[in-house]
């Protein structure tokens with residue numbers, strides 16, 4: 001049985017046209033999801049990406065039964081999420097980066113107690129589970145703090161723990177790292193990777209952050225106007241759109257190593273000590289660019305920057321519209 005099975009899914013919203021008169025309201029139908037089909041096997045980790053308004057959040061809401069499809073079928077953990085919403089709630093966890101499932105005025109620990117009661121988890125199941133989540137997510141320092149007083153990073157750790165308290169087989173995350181600083185995002189990703197490795201949890205996450213996809217996902221699904229535009233791995237997507245990676249080198253001295261075959265010098269920064277070279281995986285490798293630079297300059301430090309999601313999407317959409 002697939003963790004997710006979606007066939008020819010359609011979801012329309014009826015919206016009022018702006019400026020229409022109060023008496024003769026004109027209505028417009030927006031097709032947020034337009035014939036989407038996808039399958040996700042148990043244990044997979046899928047990055048669900050697309051531009052603003054592409055239909056990601058609507059799809060996640062359809063997968064959880066919050067929204068009813070206009071047409072097509074959805075099976076989440078083998079269940080129809082609309083007719084089996086309660087049963088499904090015991091088998092999936094959901095994190096919406098911008099919406100909370102915690103009780104705002106209560107200490108965080110009380111939310112876990114309430115969730116344990118909702119899921120009917122015996123104390124000898126949820127207490128050790130919470131202790132484990134606490135240890136790995138570092139909740140201890142703010143367990144007694146009312147949720148409304150938590151920082152965004154603390155709250156997100158709380159949200160993720162809440163979504164996983166009942167050890168769901170599938171975790172759906174909508175923008176889990178939105179607004180988090182680099183360290184908090186990295187910590188959350190590390191935790192999710194460990195959770196998946198230990199429990200075989202299936203992950204589906206929507207994100208605008210390439211770091212989430214790189215660190216967490218072995219598959220990428222791109223949605224464009226509610227339709228699948230790409231399904232495969234990240235290197236394949238980057239190759240397909242011809243997006244370029246960037247090798248950043250910090251030099252011992254601000255010298256010009258001269259032209260580098262297969263790469264373009266994008267910028268010289270930090271008074272000549274830092275140089276940025278863009279290259280395409282089709283043409284050369286980071287190691288080859290580095291070797292060429294090293295021939296005439298001493299490299300002190302280096303990093304490779306992946307293309308960002310916005311750039312990849314722009315290229316993919318441009319290619320499919322041409």
Ligand SMILES: Nc1ncnc2c1ncn2[C@@H]1O[C@H](COP(=O)(O)OP(=O)(O)OP(=O)(O)O)[C@@H](O)[C@H]1O
Nearest residue numbers: 013015030032050051052053054055056057058059
């Ligand atoms: N409740 C709603 N009523 C009317 N239209 C909606 C509603 N929710 C979403 N839409 C429209 O449906 C389309 C898809 O929106 P959705 O929020 O699913 O996209 P998204 O890919 O999640 O975007 P984002 O990255 O901005 O969160 C958009 O055109 C949006 O304006």
